[in-house]
Amino acid sequence: MAAAGLNMVEAITCALARALADDPDVLLLGQDIGRKGGVFQATAGLHERFGADRVRDTPLAETMISGLAIGMATQGLRPVAEIQFLGFLYPCLDNLANHASRLRTRTRGRLTCPLVVRTTHGGGVHAPEHHSEAIESMLAHVPGLRTVIPSTPARAYGLLLAAIRDPDPVVFLEPTRLYRATREDVADDGVALPLDRCHVEREGSDLTLVAWGAALYEAREAAATLAVEGISAEIVDVQTIAPFDAATVIASVERTGRCVIVHEGARRAGFGAEIAAEIAERALTSLLAPVERVTGYDTVMPLPRLERAYLPTTERVVEACRRAYLYR
Amino acid sequence: MAAAGLNMVEAITCALARALADDPDVLLLGQDIGRKGGVFQATAGLHERFGADRVRDTPLAETMISGLAIGMATQGLRPVAEIQFLGFLYPCLDNLANHASRLRTRTRGRLTCPLVVRTTHGGGVHAPEHHSEAIESMLAHVPGLRTVIPSTPARAYGLLLAAIRDPDPVVFLEPTRLYRATREDVADDGVALPLDRCHVEREGSDLTLVAWGAALYEAREAAATLAVEGISAEIVDVQTIAPFDAATVIASVERTGRCVIVHEGARRAGFGAEIAAEIAERALTSLLAPVERVTGYDTVMPLPRLERAYLPTTERVVEACRRAYLYR
Amino acid sequence: MDEVVATFEIRCRRLIDEAGRPLGPLPPTATDQALITRLLEGMLLARAFDRRCVNLQRTGQLGTFATSLGQEAVPVGVAVAMHADDVLVPSYREGAAQIIRGVAIEELLAYWGGDERGHAYANPAVAEDLPVAITVGNQALHAAGVAAAMQHRRQARCAVCVMGDGATSKGDVYEAINVAGAWRLPVVFVVTNNRWAISTPVARQTGAETLAQKGLAGGIAALQADGNDVLAVHDAVGEAVERARSGGGATLVECLTYRVNDHNTADDAGRYRDPAEVEEARRADPIARLIAFSGIDPAPLEAAVGERIEAAVARYLAIVPEPSAAMFGHLHHEIPEPTRWQLRG
Amino acid sequence: MDEVVATFEIRCRRLIDEAGRPLGPLPPTATDQALITRLLEGMLLARAFDRRCVNLQRTGQLGTFATSLGQEAVPVGVAVAMHADDVLVPSYREGAAQIIRGVAIEELLAYWGGDERGHAYANPAVAEDLPVAITVGNQALHAAGVAAAMQHRRQARCAVCVMGDGATSKGDVYEAINVAGAWRLPVVFVVTNNRWAISTPVARQTGAETLAQKGLAGGIAALQADGNDVLAVHDAVGEAVERARSGGGATLVECLTYRVNDHNTADDAGRYRDPAEVEEARRADPIARLIAFSGIDPAPLEAAVGERIEAAVARYLAIVPEPSAAMFGHLHHEIPEPTRWQLRG
């Protein structure tokens, strides 16, 4: 956690500023993103720099934000909408699943929907109810919608630029717990990252740890602990949940033979299931141990007093990895 | 497909009538469920029999229907809401995921939410856009929400009664393609079926076919074809998607060693993934072949001209089963 | 103790009565023979198109279809009042408006026949118009977004959104009206109050005496028009369009009409509606009224419209089906690597 | 040609001015000393509770908290106007109303401290009241549903829903108003117009001149009240409650007040708001106004309120944490077999 560089919020602000500066069709909309700079300051200074027309405070209505962005996008604008917390995204699902993701198909390419919806992801920040969701798998089930979850400031920068430049709708989920957790040097060079590639962020030979967002940090800590025990863990940061680059995960599991998937959201029909299913179909013969999922439980994310008991911990990850490693 | 007996719509009407007659707290609400009897006639005659107070036409607003049902349920009523098609359920997700499924947890049992939302499931009836969705996996990801999909008239009757009597929220998805497809004798005996049990509807020894809703019929046809080839398929009708009775599927796969999952919805993060993941974790050593998923594709369900190309066909199921059977 | 802080009124515009007689001094448009002929031709087209579609549906050549019988003055008045560079955001009952704007009849047929290519609109005149909206009400926000884009680019254009009486119960529509008021968006919301939303009469849809007053909640201009008086519809919508295009903000125009047919070809209104009410409504027929007013002989127009439709039907029936891989072709701008294998079936 | 078909007016109720002087003949309630004392005590409680919560938050003993500073007349007027068997459906800024209705102060603290048991409400008097609503606006539909249940059972009761000015932009709120009008539901929607929704002033939230007129869209009764005049709030809400309970249908009461504090303890209003506006608003303080009107010495009430709060804080701080398995205990009426293993962690 370097002292220099940018934290994730700042990297996001930087990407937004670059997108606004580069492309006159880009505009931001959301609640309190103007003078206030957004509830997490992700748009701090942008209202002053680009004006109220391009950094637009909206009325308090999430359905409206999503529907407005669709209409704007059909006119060739590139709206980047902020929803304050992922728990407030539900009213947007109608527009995202029924329209944004379908407009190109519906009109056989005549109309397109180049919009981005930015919102938070995950818990662990002692927030009230509805402020800690991790429902990426619901979004991943929507054909035509890209879902991206960055895990570091630099990846947030590159992936957000890619999301804004993509000619189709993207939901960009920002792990709340990571907003200010780490700093790294981020070159503001306008270089986007690919939108359908998992990132192998640590090579290893004994097992594959697959994670994304803030849960990646538990995976990292687990890998460090396991390294001390002589277990070499490879870490794959999924980062683009949909489309999902199964090939990278499969290739890793083919090498390691073991896989533990870590995510914050509830287990049942969580995105870990998709990954495990791909492995069970495409890498079965390589598997030396059951594919384990270390996830949030199938219950409501508790209020702050119990939230730590809900989220996957490093210990749970380490234990699952040890079980996988020792499995014969 | 016996000539006698009830089709699924009639079985549903029958269950609704019984619930209304048995419990004064039960009431129905939805668009056009009164004099019109619902777009599929599921409430035909109930308005006349039970009155406009207990069979309530609502204004055209799905969010409203879900929110109203929650408020009613907190007062101890048991609202059974109809949403005309699953594609119009999206506006209800906010209330279902943020409130209905959480009210009991949120108040530590002080307030409860005994509501049912009935709507359609799946395609294949040449309907317009938004009338053919199969997004059960999105619902299955919501802790606290039960999701049920019946596959025969008798199971629809028993499961719907169970859903209405359950003291917590249930989404009840009725396969449109099955509404009038088959008839069977349904004893109107008020006997409910369990809400968290898969149903083994055909025993077999060579492989396990897991399906639900209308896709079960492709599984059945496939099993018949395979039988001719000397391959013995066991069929598990999941029927209660959430909570998901993995134990029944695991027990079957432990016996057969092979599993093919069939469902209509898109593949990525579809509920087939959850089932495959459970198998990869809990029955790995029993597996003699990769777990295959025969599903809708990861694209928008097409308009009628191409819908058949989207839906899983008996041939695709048979091929997957043959691959699994021949896998060495 | 109680001080009146705001007052509002809703007005209803009517130009000619059921017999086609002027109800007062008429606007200049009412003497514009070319315009009146266009309006009449449009309504005749609407009626003939609907009839042909129902016939195609009954013979298994088209999917479920919803006609505009008896309420043709609304889509026609709307389409004719719009400028070419405005954007139409229709529901599913404004085929006539789409055709008048430039959508090919065979494209509309293809769409209702279950083929997405029907929404591809080859004619550049309608390149920006939104396709048929099946989900009731969502399109109001899309229209507001289109309008916001126009405003953002300082264009003197507007979006015109058409919806039914039932749609006004959806929160989406209210949210659209509200943001249109807050941002003074160049958008016109036309509510076709045909008195029924499938089996629900408007009186059970809302406690509001008029649907126009829904506009008051967002602080936008709001009025009613006699929806069977095509001159009134044209006039009211035209005024709203000019207001929007000139920076004057949004308007809600409620057009009072009646759905004479069943909701669609899958519905049987006999189950829930008094036939006497329908008979009563038939007497207010917008086509007969305009003919009475104008004295124009409809026969030659009808003949021309009929030919145009038959030629389009022939083209429709000759359309070669898409290959099934087409369902993947436009999901994203290019098929993402991870799902490419699915193309092979 | 244009006929006026409907007219509406919005009235605003004010009973006493900023200096506590009557603005005209007062209702009998204004001479009811016991009532006035209750109202004053309630507002003092609200202020002291807020102050203590902020203090607990600053010292890490409570989560993010939103005070009602300057707008205490609304929750207090509302709670006192309700009958015991009505149901309160609050947002997150009506702690005072909840306490007056019977929620234990330590329960509220527990909730804001991150413990769901704070919503379990041991007091049967509030067994049916809805908990704090975090998602803005959803609660309006829940209130309509509660009211529909009461109506269904022919009970002479009502639901009272409180929301902010920002909430009125949500489609949910409109849909609730609309169904309340269509079904004549026994519900009162109280809009606390404190002029700000976080950093968004009400003028950018909507183009409507008043928020009361949102009610017109659903055909329900609608009025404003001076939200810093607790007698006016009590009177207007009381009238609406009686109307609802007696079958007269729904009302929207917009209470005009001001959010003197930051949005919550995580916000800094200095970034987006002119301090002069806040100073101006402070002068309209509802507590000072009622004291001026009534001549009641607040000191003894304040002392009693302070003691009550301190005792509750002590009980709050002594609460034994729940075991982590508690997060599973109330998901369903019983833990379903398939997820039972997760209990073991």
Ligand SMILES: Cc1ncc(C[n+]2csc(CCOP(=O)(O)OP(=O)(O)O)c2C)c(N)n1
């Ligand atoms: C969101 C949504 N809910 C339900 C439906 C089913 N549905 C189709 S048309 C219709 C009635 C619409 O009535 P109205 O808005 O008055 O339009 P009209 O059909 O009279 O033109 C309904 C309920 C739908 N298409 N979309």
Ligand SMILES: Cc1ncc(C[n+]2csc(CCOP(=O)(O)OP(=O)(O)O)c2C)c(N)n1
């Ligand atoms: C649906 C939803 N969107 C956004 C938020 C975040 N948020 C919390 S309070 C608030 C402002 C609410 O303003 P208002 O309704 O005026 O109530 P006030 O805070 O002034 O009491 C916002 C945007 C939320 N809680 N719920």
Ligand SMILES: [Mg+2]
């Ligand atoms: Mg209608």
Ligand SMILES: [Mg+2]
């Ligand atoms: Mg406010």
